[in-house]
Amino acid sequence: MLNKLILRSQELLENHPINIKRKREGKDPANSIWPWSPGYKPEMKTITETYGLKNGVVISAVDLIKGIGVYAGLESIDVEGATGLYDTNYEGKAQAAIEALKKNDLVYLHIEASDEAGHEGDIDLKIKTVEYLDNLVVKTIFEEVRKWDEPVTIAILPDHPTPCRIKTHTSEPIPFIIYNPQIEADNVNIYDEESVKKGYYKVLYGDEFMNTLIGKK
Numbered sequence: 387m388l389n390k391l392i393l394r395s396q397e398l399l400e401n402h403p404i405n406i407k408r409k410r411e412g413k414d415p416a417n418s419i420w421p422w423s424p425g426y427k428p429e430m431k432t433i434t435e436t437y438g439l440k441n442g443v444v445i446s447a448v449d450l451i452k453g454i455g456v457y458a459g460l461e462s463i464d465v466e467g468a469t470g471l472y473d474t475n476y477e478g479k480a481q482a483a484i485e486a487l488k489k490n491d492l493v494y495l496h497i498e499a500s501d502e503a504g505h506e507g508d509i510d511l512k513i514k515t516v517e518y519l520d521n522l523v524v525k526t527i528f529e530e531v532r533k534w535d536e537p538v539t540i541a542i543l544p545d546h547p548t549p550c551r552i553k554t555h556t557s558e559p560i561p562f563i564i565y566n567p568q569i570e571a572d573n574v575n576i577y578d579e580e581s582v583k584k585g586y587y588k589v590l591y592g593d594e595f596m597n598t599l600i601g602k603k
């Protein structure tokens with residue numbers, strides 16, 4: 387019923403006189419009834435403006451992430467077989483990221499699978515998704531870009547924890563890696579919540595992470 391309501395509202399609103407007038411005046415049209423998570427159009431500087439980048443790309447199967455990416459000034463690239471679930475096309479996403487990196491200053495590659503496994507509370511599946519990510523995405527990209535003349539910085543991080551125990555998001559600090567062949571590594575060789583506490587970077591807040599990763603213009 388809701389799907390019908392949404393689709394029907396879009397048809398009705400598309401050529402509604404008020405919307406035609408609004409479009410003519412350069413205003414945004416009201417183009418859909420959307421009974422989920424209401425919000426407003428954010429006003430923000432794009433990531434490319436903020437950090438002085440030429441261009442950037444977002445690769446995700448999740449509309450929310452694509453939308454944030456578009457607001458951040460990134461081009462959204464669709465990958466065939468990207469599902470947002472455990473059966474996603476990991477190899478295809480890694481290849482798309484490698485191709486995009488050849489032409490862009492920034493590629494934000496998002497893989498949702500482990501979050502979904504966390505929501506299901508399925509620990510075995512979650513481990514599997516992390517192993518897929520490690521073998522089919524991180525390894526593939528790392529082994530390719532390390533051959534390039536221009537050094538590529540790689541950051542690996544979740545956007546939040548989704549512990550299987552409670553099947554929902556929590557807000558604890560998340561572990562991250564920043565790798566660049568030109569910066570000296572610290573002594574941490576394992577990537578997990580506990581190990582990274584002994585790392586070079588301490589807890590970063592808000593935009594400190596991006597400022598550390600890219601360096602504010």
Ligand SMILES: [Zn+2]
Nearest residue numbers: 501502505548
């Ligand atoms: Zn989630």
